[in-house]
Amino acid sequence: MPKSPLAAKLDAPWLGLVVGNTRLHWGLFHQQRLQGVWHTNHVTAAQATALMPQNFDTSAWRSLMDDQPGASEMSAAFGEIAAASAPLPLYCASVVPTQTALWRTYSDLREVTLSEVPLANLYPTLGIDRALNLLGAGDFIGWPVLVIDAGTALTFTAGSTGRFIGGAILPGLTTQFSTLAHQTATLPATYPEDTLPPRWAVNTADALRSGIVYGTLATITEYVQAWRQEYKNGKVVLTGGDGAQLCQWSQQRQLLADITLEPDLTFLGLGCWRRYRLTTDCSF
Known part of the structure; x- marks a missing residue:
């Protein structure tokens, strides 16, 4: 039985970006499950620009995450999942406005705002x-x-x-x-x-x-x-x-x-x- 439109959206791959005070935290989701997490330093405008046109392709990550354990395995898994969705939706939650600004030219960016969080x-x-x-x-x-x-x-x-x-x-x-x-x-x-x-x-x-x-x-x-x-x-x-x-x-x-x-x-x-x-x- 085909999935409903809502189920298809929920299960689709997407990339989470949590911008912390000192580092960027990345999480890849697919089928409503967190598939992997990795961390990078804050990026420059040039580094952000290199990532976005390639749909966050694995080759664009190598210079940012080569020093992390399991980086090559994560890159391979990322490539397989990300290839199924172009552009890959990017959901960004940030506490550093200057880093947030680097991603605003991305075509499928969703910024998480406090007013949208369902907490009283x-x-x-x-x-x-x-x-x-x-x-x-x-x-x-x-x-x-x-x-x-x-x-x-x-x-x-x-x-x-x-x-x-x-x-x-x-x-x-x-x-x-x-x-x-x-x-x-x-x-x-x-x-x-x-x-x-x-x-x-x-x-x-x-x-x-x-x-x-x-x-x-x-x-x-x-x-x-x-x-x-x-x-x-x-x-x-x-x-x-x-x-x-x-x-x-x-x-x-x-x-x-x-x-x-x-x-x-x-x-x-x-x-x-x-x-x-x-x-x-x-x-x-």
Whole structure:
């Protein structure tokens, strides 16, 4: 039996682009499933121009993603799926306007705006990434839910039954390390390691690691405990570039239980948003 027009639209391939503060995050969808995710640095106008006329062909990606594990396999899979749709629809959610502007000449660009996200009580300057994370988390594991996004900024975003409750923003793990190195004369540039640092450090590098790592873990623990006091059955989802590391440290310290790690949460939210738009707006 042939698919209905709506089912055909829902199943068609499309490319998601989430523009973060420091990187671009790409997700390829087909048959309403996320087929693969990869990341690149912010692109120049020339790089964006090279990608668009080729329908984001695999050859145009090579210079941007060769250093990533599985890049060649991802390129091959991408080419097979993208060839079925020309031009490949591009759905863009961005927190960096200058990067967004580079894609506006693309013929099948859909920009995700906050007003289109089906959540109540959103304030006008809420980041689109936080809104999509909350939407995806509610759809993925249910409400009420607290989303912790450990990226350039460490954000807490809470919601219940399709409604934004509130949240908080502070510098992310990597941001704290880089800021201290750049804003002081003598503190060294140092970075977190896989293992937890000694709490009572006897050198400057470890002292920085101790303060930032344990301070960040304490902050997360405090917010999660406050959330669970108010919402006894509330879920917690951890995402973002530093999410896996923070989850590992939390487990080592046995600080928090029942936290779901979902690195692709924003794309789950983007897919949920697209499905909502297609099923509620016949002109979309």
